[in-house]
Amino acid sequence: MKLAYRPEIDGLRAIAVLAVIIYHLDLVVGGTQLLKGGFLGVDVFFVISGFLITSIIMSEYHSSQGFSLVNFYERRARRLLPALFTVILLSLPVAWYLLLPSQLEDFAASVLSTLAFGSNFYWDISLQEYGAESAQLMPFLHTWTLAVEEQYYIFFPLILLAIYKWWKSHTVAILLALLLLSLQLAEFVTPFDHSFSFYMLPTRFWELLAGSLLANILYYHPRKDNDTLLSKTMPVFGLYLIVHSLLFIDFESGHPGFVTLLPVVGTVLIIWFANKDELVTKVLSGRPFVAVGLVSYSLYLWHYPIFAFGHIIDRSPGTDDKFYWLLVTSLVSVGAYYLIEKPFRNKKRIGRKVFLGVMIPLMVFLSVSALALLTSASSSQFEGVDAKAEKQKRVTWNGSFEVCHPVNEGTLDHRKCKLSNDKKNILVVGDSMAPDAAWIVGKSFPEHRYIISNCGGCVPMTVEQLSERRRPDRLEKINKIRYSKSALIGIDGVVIMTLMAPPEYIDSYVDFLKANGVSNILIFGNYLKVKDRVSDYYARHNSQEAIESAIRDHFFTEERFVSYDDSMKALASKYSVEFISIKSHVCRSKSECPVFIKDRPFSWDRHHYSVEFSSYLSGVLKESLENTWLGSL
Incomplete structure (x- = not known):
């Protein structure tokens, strides 16, 4: 029919x-x-x-x-x-x-x-x-x-x-x-x-x-x-x-x-x-x-x-x-x-x-x-610059220090992480860069326990700031948790790292932390970002020198990204909290920032740090980190 x-x-x-x-x-x-x-x-x-x-x-x-x-x-x-x-x-x-x-x-x-x-x-x-x-x-x-x-x-x-x-x-x-x-x-x-x-x-x-x-x-x-x-x-x-x-x-x-x-x-x-x-x-x-x-x-x-x-x-x-x-x-x-x-x-x-x-x-x-x-x-992929090493880093942390990363367990609620009674509990907050911050700090201070609050693009934002922009559900969910007093129970200090969050967003979050008794706060600056995946530069060029030259020609140069360090430094000064510029520690000039550490690139994609670069930064920044509240906990 x-x-x-x-x-x-x-x-x-x-x-x-x-x-x-x-x-x-x-x-x-x-x-x-x-x-x-x-x-x-x-x-x-x-x-x-x-x-x-x-x-x-x-x-x-x-x-x-x-x-x-x-x-x-x-x-x-x-x-x-x-x-x-x-x-x-x-x-x-x-x-x-x-x-x-x-x-x-x-x-x-x-x-x-x-x-x-x-x-x-x-x-x-x-x-x-x-x-x-x-x-x-x-x-x-x-x-x-x-x-x-x-x-x-x-x-x-x-x-x-x-x-x-x-x-x-x-x-x-x-x-x-x-x-x-x-x-x-x-x-x-x-x-x-x-x-x-x-x-x-x-x-x-x-x-x-x-x-x-x-x-x-x-x-x-x-x-x-x-x-x-x-x-x-x-x-x-x-x-x-x-x-x-x-x-x-x-x-x-x-x-x-x-x-x-x-x-x-x-x-x-x-x-x-x-x-x-x-x-x-x-x-x-x-x-x-x-x-x-x-x-x-x-x-x-x-x-x-x-x-x-x-x-x-x-x-x-x-x-x-x-x-x-x-x-x-x-x-x-x-x-x-x-x-x-x-x-x-x-x-x-x-x-x-x-x-x-x-x-x-x-x-x-x-x-x-x-x-x-x-x-x-x-x-054709270069073994050291794909996501495998990064995923391994963010799941196991090589057993170097104690980490709770809720997103690996299918939740954005860091309050589900068990707090340590014997160690200091450090909350690491940010977008997809937060695990890099945890790696840098954790390698320098493995005696603490690290709890990560992050997801891709999930910068700290207030309810009012959320309402002003198109927002993924995950962004709203994670920030409702971050801006709750219960999120700070048992936390001994907060480390903040994002790629280039608007300064007013970080300002609001630091203000919330200070208002709720958190005085131990550290803000990291950003580093570099390139237009294509690092592996793609390997595919185009045969030598490390040519790869490095190509990467330098494709640095991300948006003003908000470039000026992020200055914005975060001014914000840290405003609230009398710690700030560490990664660029000022490793770059001899704006055009002389390391792209390779020995034969390993700084990133496994466009801006997230490779395991080798994170470990390198931990060593370079250790003295500065020891002079912050992290060294005196």
Whole structure:
């Protein structure tokens, strides 16, 4: 039994894909990002997918031929794989030409995970934050959504068939219960593990189930045409919910969770109550929306690699560049739709044997090619400058001194660290640089216990300062803890180190510490930052001299970063607390700061200190450290 074509659903697809593309273009109008909630277009896609897939399953299940899992999986493969494999195939040579070894390693690993229908696992494990600047350089980050849908396609038909076999009369109730459980899981997990909640199926399942639930409701309880009031109002209300979400919900709003109900419910209402005589349905069914909706899959597949390679070529693209990317995306997507998508979806044109005869060898070729890229990229990495040594340092600390690093245990709450009764408890506060400070001080004073309060970008901020800027949930969470009196119980001193926090933020935190009886405070200055990973300079040059020269040519020179030492020194003087400038201790002049200690670089990425450099700093700074309160505790 063939389902009736609903053009307004293609119109919804158009809204979804355009929202995602505009979000990824990162266009700014009047100082505000255009469609800052555009990432929610993915959630609209999820609802549509859930509705259509379930409608197909149900219509076939109740037909005379019955439902065939083999045919179902074949249709999904025809829908998804040819276009996806084409994008990967054409991206491989571009990546080989453009990407540096560290980038190529990420690229190859992401391709392999995409081919295994598990790229969402890869991005979660690698802790790639979707909204981060680095995400703009990951050509296949967007495939996490395909992985979620592919996993849903594999498992959901089995779940639905089981429900039909044993609990058919309770189908709606069971699907609703599963939806609510998944939604509650998302709401619970998002504040604690946003990466898992964002990328993984268990916390996204409810969005697909919203469409599935609607398909079941409409199948067993068809909407009557005479429901005029609902037909006239609900699509308008649904469109409002979607548009409101795209305009006003930002990435750090607790999504996915209860806030995601807005675009999900909006999509459900439009699909549920759409009818040919209603205004929203007429607009969405119009040729412009339907035309975009038909090529929406190709648009989604192609736009992100094109944008990512564009960002790699030019790290500061202008508006003209972005519109050029958009034009290329549009042309390539239309071509791919007519030359790849449509032919492969047509069983009469391309039979099953031919389809498998093309897809299987192509998948093997892509896998082998990605493995070759991964091997070549990994072999070119310099052993001493990758993240492995850093991760080892931050987990074990080589047994040199006693450290509690809560983030390694999955929490930002340093109050969960056990305090020592026999040692002095030193709280080390900062962003991702805080562990470097702990290493420097701990090597000099191993007799103390160190408790670290940090996460990436998590500089100290008051509630008022948090409200003035876009903030990740983790930033709000950790600073609510830092600015609580209970956070200072049993603490004998505080060490502060950030990359370049605004001075007023550190000022507020030091003021809080002093007001609550903490007099032992030490602030570190920063050191150097370079534009690319240190490993990439190794890949470009053959000698240490050439590498050092290239690194020096790419020092980060933003005024706020360069003047950070002066700002922190003035702040320390204001509150009569200790300040140590790393630069003044190791640099003979502004242009003569050590990049190498013997044959080891100062950083394992762009600015975080290597183990060797941290140990070197501990020795260089030891006398100055002994003259602070640390030496007299």
